[in-house]
Amino acid sequence: MPHASSSSDDDALLPLDAVRARPVPGGAATARARAGRAVRAAGTPRTAATARVPKTDAPARGVPEPAAVLPVARVAVDMPLPHLDRPFDYLVPAALDADAVPGTRVRVRFAGKLVDGFLLERAETTEHEGKLARLERVVSAEPVLTPEIVLLARAVADRYAGTLADVLRLAVPPRHARVEAEGGAEEGAEGGPGRERPEPGPWADYPDGESFLAALADGRSPRAVWTALPGMGEGGPAWATAVATAVRETLRGGRGALVVLPDGKDVALADAALSEALGSGTHVALTADLGPAERYRRWLRVLRGQARVAVGTRAAAFAPVRDLGLVVIWDDGDDLHAERLAPYPHTREILSLRAHQARAGLLIGGYARTAEATQLIATGWAGPIAAARETVRNRAPRVHPAGEDSELAKDEAARAARLPSLAWRTLRAGLESGPVLVQVPRRGYLPALACQNCRAPARCGHCRGPLALRGGHAVPYCRWCGRIAGDWRCSACGAARVRAQVIGARRTAEELGRAFPSVQVRTSGKEGVLATVGAGRALVVATPGAEPVAEGGYAAAVLLDGWALLGRPDLRVGEETLRRWMNAAALLRPRAELVVMADSSVLAVQALLRWDPITHAERELAERTELGFPPAVRLATLTGSPAAVREMLGEVVLPGEAQVLGPVPVDAPRGDEVRERAMVRVPRGSGSALATALKGAVGVRSARKASEVVRVCIDPLDVI
Incomplete structure (x- = not known):
């Protein structure tokens, strides 16, 4: 394994072939060696070689004296180059001996440049035959990288053919010196759940729910795939209360917990439920909109043991929770759980690896079920948690596809209409008792245009990008280059007029506002996501994933343009469409009316009608296994x-x-x-x-x- 070496003036570094050696135990060296022993897996396998003690002769002028004990530091250098994905050995100067502990941030010289790195472990020996370059500086004495996170980062990098440096950038947030200087006590927060066993809450609706809670309270590590019931609890969605209850039982068992959610809206719901179940000070919420300083402050509270529970979005999967006993991921099919940066890991896989390494419990929850979660059940690695069919029927909404035979007999145009008479009747009836949800798959006003004459897609004359409209009185513009297409003409037939190919959420809200002039119309989407709405009469137009939670639940809902979701060329199109529909339908009151604008013969529509995501996921997994697609x-x-x-x-x-x-x-x-x-x-x-x-x-x-x-x-x- 290459090691960083230095010339006589310590300015140049030369990688040489060698391997690491185990630190020699003895006296005070043993305690420090144990602190870094778990992170040795971050390196490459050892080969037969002779371990060498670094040269410790009387230092020359300008060369610092090495540390007397464990003088070798193994450093994960922040270099994303794949062929340098291994630790490098450096000499620890005596002046840095006290601060250079495993897990600290350091600065080292690599290829003549000063770069950042993490000190993985201290050792007595090295395999390098020449002189080692020295640690230039210990950036902070705070050990921000724990052995558990190093092992997890190494496993994630190997799982996704990435580098340790790339994963550590995702795992450890940037440093803020002022926040670090604030310090904090090492003890955990006061309060928390008592030792008496409370009521199971929402888990009483599931036959295996109470046994799952009992296993967590007893310190065991159950792994489960949870198909959640739709509906609202006292303070919000029932799923948030159920997650908080599971976390509470984990704390009663003497261990910490980690909850990862798709977006900030869900984090806010879970944060409120955890505050209600655990009190203040026991948990922290980690989201990007906190700002770098506040997020680092909360992350340090978890690292220092002041908070035993962390809840957040996908970056929180690496939160250094102490004595981890439970990891939870909600709605694992949401694409927000897939990291956009190399090596592109998925939160579900990160948490599965972490639960396995830490011997912690795992809970994968959602209204729908993914093929990957079904695969975990099929292999026996996890068990299912689902409610009885009678309970599901009492809690699920009543679903009506717009093209069913009875409606076509009343309204022959119902199949082709965007809002047939059934949808209008449902909207009017729902508005009599509360808010009504309208889900629109596409955001914007008119995100896709076509020629009025020949129906060919309208393209930009400069870059051939798609044209769109931002408003009713706007001029078409290109979604790729942003140029205004005021003099556009169809390249196929020469016509100058355009028509809507796809209708977005803002245009839908405009049309509904004209149809219901006395009702408030609110939108929730990319331009602004609403977290909650009141219980009064309102039309809420939202894109998938941006549906706000209504106080007491929605009185009715209409799911528009099902063809836009089902017609995408995607392996997961059926699974993803059902997930988006069920997430919206779960916000309704029990037995409320829901209209879906799609053909009732489609498998995803049938699963929604029966509220049966389990059978749909099992069929999806069987088909992918037969065709040779993931996760098979x-x-x-x-x-x-x-x-x-x-x-x-x-x-x-x-x-x-x-x-x-x-x-x-x-x-x-x-x-x-x-x-x-x-x-x-x-x-x-x-x-x-x-x-x-x-x-x-x-x-x-x-x-x-x-x-x-x-x-x-x-x-x-x-x-x-």
Whole structure:
């Protein structure tokens, strides 16, 4: 393994081949060695070599004296280059001995430049034969990187063919010196749940709910996939109260808990439920909108043991909760759980790895169920938690597809109408007793236009991007380059008039406002997400995922433009459409009326009618297994220029069972470059071998400084 070495003036670094050696236990060295022992997995496997004690002769002028005990520091240098994904050895000066403890941030010289890094462990020996470069500085004496998080980051990097440095950027937030200086007591917060066993709350509606809580309270580690019931509790959705109850039982068992949610709206709901169940000071909420300083302050409270529970969005999956006993992920099918930065990990996989390593409980919850969660049940790794069918029927809304036979007999145009008479009747009846929800799949006003004459898509004359309208009196503009298309003419027929191809949420709200002039119309979407609405009469137009919670629940709902969700070219289209519909329908009052604008023969519509996401997920998993799609197999995509993708495919040594599909052209972000994508498919048992092979190939390209980068993504959400 390469180590950082220095010349006589300590200015140049030369990587040499060597491997690490175990620190020699003895006296005070043993305690410090134990602190870093768990993080040794962050390095590469050892080989047979002779461990060497770093030179400790009388230092020359200007060269600092090394530490007397454990003088070698193994550092994870912040270098994203794949061929440098290993720890490097440095000499610990005596002046930094007290502060250079495992987990601290340090500055080291690498290839002649000062770079950041994390000190993983201290050791007595090194495999490097020459002089070691020294630690330049300990940035902070706060050990922000715990051994558990190092092991988790290493496992995530290996799972997704990434580097430790990339994962650590996701795991540890940037430092704020002023916040660190505020300090804090090491003891946990006062209060918390008592030792007596309280009522199970929402878990009483599930046959296995109370046994799940009992296992958490007894210090055991149950793993479950939870299909939540729809409906509202006293202070909000029932799912938030159920999660808070599970966390409370985990604390009663003497362990901490971690809850990860898709967005800030859900974090606010869970935060309120946890405050009600646990009191103040026991938990913290971690979201990006807090700002860097406040988020780091709360993260330090978790690190220092002042808060035993953390709740947040996907970055909170790495929160350093002490004595972790339960990890929870809600709505694991939401694409917000997929990281957009390399190595593109998914929160569900991170938490599954963490639960396995920490021997903690795991709860995967949602109204719908993903094929990945169903796979965990099928393999026996997790068990199901679901309510009885009688309970489901009493809590679920009454669903009516717009094209059912009885409605077509009354209104022959119901199948083609965007808002048939059934939807209008449902809206009017619902407004008599409270707010009504209208879900629209597309945001904006008119996000897609077509030629009025020949129906060809309206394209920009400069970049060929799609044209759209921002308002009723606006001029078409290009969604790619932003240019105004005031003099647009169809390239196919020469016509100058456009028509709406897709209607967005703002145009829908405008039309409903004209139809119901005495009713307040509120919108929730990208421009502004509403968290809650009152119990009074109102029409709430929202895009999927932005539906606000209504006080007491919605009186009715209409799910518009089902074709827009079901017609997408996506492997997960049925699963994703059902998830979005059920998330919206779960906000209704029990047995409330819901109209879905889709064909009743579609499997996702049938699952919504019966409120049966389990059967739909099991059928989805069976079909994917038969066709060889994830999660039945492990899949990797290689995306880049045609030459780079083909070059990498020719160099990588894939497992024997691997099947290469492609490469095929893919759409570039703005259509101005040629890109191709190849897929590599292997059985699930060969997933680790596939990740290792791809990481090695990327490392070879990085070492020889290949000019073009190939993006490698393991188990991507977007397959088709």
